[in-house]
Amino acid sequence: MTRARVAVARATAVAAAVAAGTAITVLAPPDLAVDAPFVSEGVVGATVSLDYADVTVRQVRAADSIVAFGDVAAAAGTFLVVDVTARPTRETTQFLGVEVVDGEGRLYEPADRAECSSSSDAPAGVDLDAVYCFDLPKDALEGARFRIGRGVAHSDHSGQRRDAVALVDLGLDPATAGRLWDAEDVLELQYGEGASTVLVPSGPATPVPLPVDLGGTDDEEAGS
Numbered sequence: 756m757t758r759a760r761v762a763v764a765r766a767t768a769v770a771a772a773v774a775a776g777t778a779i780t781v782l783a784p785p786d787l788a789v790d791a792p793f794v795s796e797g798v799v800g801a802t803v804s805l806d807y808a809d810v811t812v813r814q815v816r817a818a819d820s821i822v823a824f825g826d827v828a829a830a831a832g833t834f835l836v837v838d839v840t841a842r843p844t845r846e847t848t849q850f851l852g853v854e855v856v857d858g859e860g861r862l863y864e865p866a867d868r869a870e871c872s873s874s875s876d877a878p879a880g881v882d883l884d885a886v887y888c889f890d891l892p893k894d895a896l897e898g899a900r901f902r903i904g905r906g907v908a909h910s911d912h913s914g915q916r917r918d919a920v921a922l923v924d925l926g927l928d929p930a931t932a933g934r935l936w937d938a939e940d941v942l943e944l945q946y947g948e949g950a951s952t953v954l955v956p957s958g959p960a961t962p963v964p965l966p967v968d969l970g971g972t973d974d975e976e977a978g979s
Contacts, residue, residue, distance in 0.1 A: 792904065793919045799926055805904075805919040807845050812901055812923045813838040817935035818942035821888060823870035832892040833936055834866070837901050837925070841875075841883045849876035851907045852920060855889045858898030866890045870944050886944060896932035899925050 797803035802811045816836045821828045828834075841850055851874045855863040865887040867873045877883035891899070904920030927935070 790917060792906075792917070794922050795919060797921060797923045799923065803921040803923065805921060807905065807919065808841050808843045808848055808850075810842075810903055810921045810923075811840045812925070813840055815901075815925050815927075816940075816942065817896075817938055818940045819938070820941045821869040821871065821944060822941060823944040826869050828866070828869035828871075828888075830890045832890055833896070833938075834942070835889045835891050835896065835899065835925075835935070836871075836942060837887045837889070839885050839887060839901075839903065841877065841885070841903070842881065843877055843879045843883075845879055847876060847878045848905050850874060850883075850885075850903055850905055852902070852904035853887055854902050855891065855895070856900045856902055856922070857891070857895035859895075861895065863889050863891060863895065893936050896927050896935055897929055899927050899932075901925055 795803050795805060797810075797812075799812045799815055802809050815838070818834045818836060819830055821830075821834055821836075835855065837855075841848075853865055853872075853874065857863070865871060865873050866889060868888070871888035872885035873887075875883055875885045887901075901923040902920060903923075904918060906918050906920075
């Protein structure tokens with residue numbers, strides 16, 4: 756190959772690289788990645804550690820109706836009830852971004868009915884026990900995940916830019932989702948005692964099996 760042809764080949768390669776770089780910049784602007792929330796994933800029963808809080812989904816249940824102090828709330832679909840413990844690790848934190856994300860990416864806010872939790876806050880080092888109730892249609896149960904953060908959960912999550920959020924797989928496979936939809940349970944909620952407790956659930960309600968065997972603690976085993 757002559758020197759002239761080599762020079763032309765190099766120029767063509769450089770031009771192609773520049774063009775490719777330009778295309779990448781247009782399709783995936785760097786600021787989109789920088790502004791996106793930092794998502795930490797988990798499962799029911801396991802603690803997700805964020806840089807400002809530890810979050811644990813304790814259990815997941817379903818009910819057609821929820822009762823609290825004589826107030827009865829009936830679901831248009833079914834209530835997916837998510838019991839959560841959140842412990843701020845740095846400062847008093849308000850958890851404003853609470854939602855369920857279904858398998859299609861649709862977002863559902865918690866129902867502010869029958870004393871279910873909506874947004875909650877707690878000081879550093881104190882467990883916040885909350886019960887979030889989501890009125891979901893049948894096709895939203897399978898593959899649903901629970902998302903929580905301190906930023907407001909707008910549809911584009913713009914209130915959670917560059918912040919940490921927890922995303923918990925609720926273990927709702929097709930069989931479990933179908934069983935929850937068919938259940939006809941009533942869940943009674945009552946206020947618990949203690950400043951760190953928002954709501955204490957009392958059954959009955961149809962539970963979702965934990966995806967992991969949590970076992971007992973060393974103290975529990977020693978005392979048995």
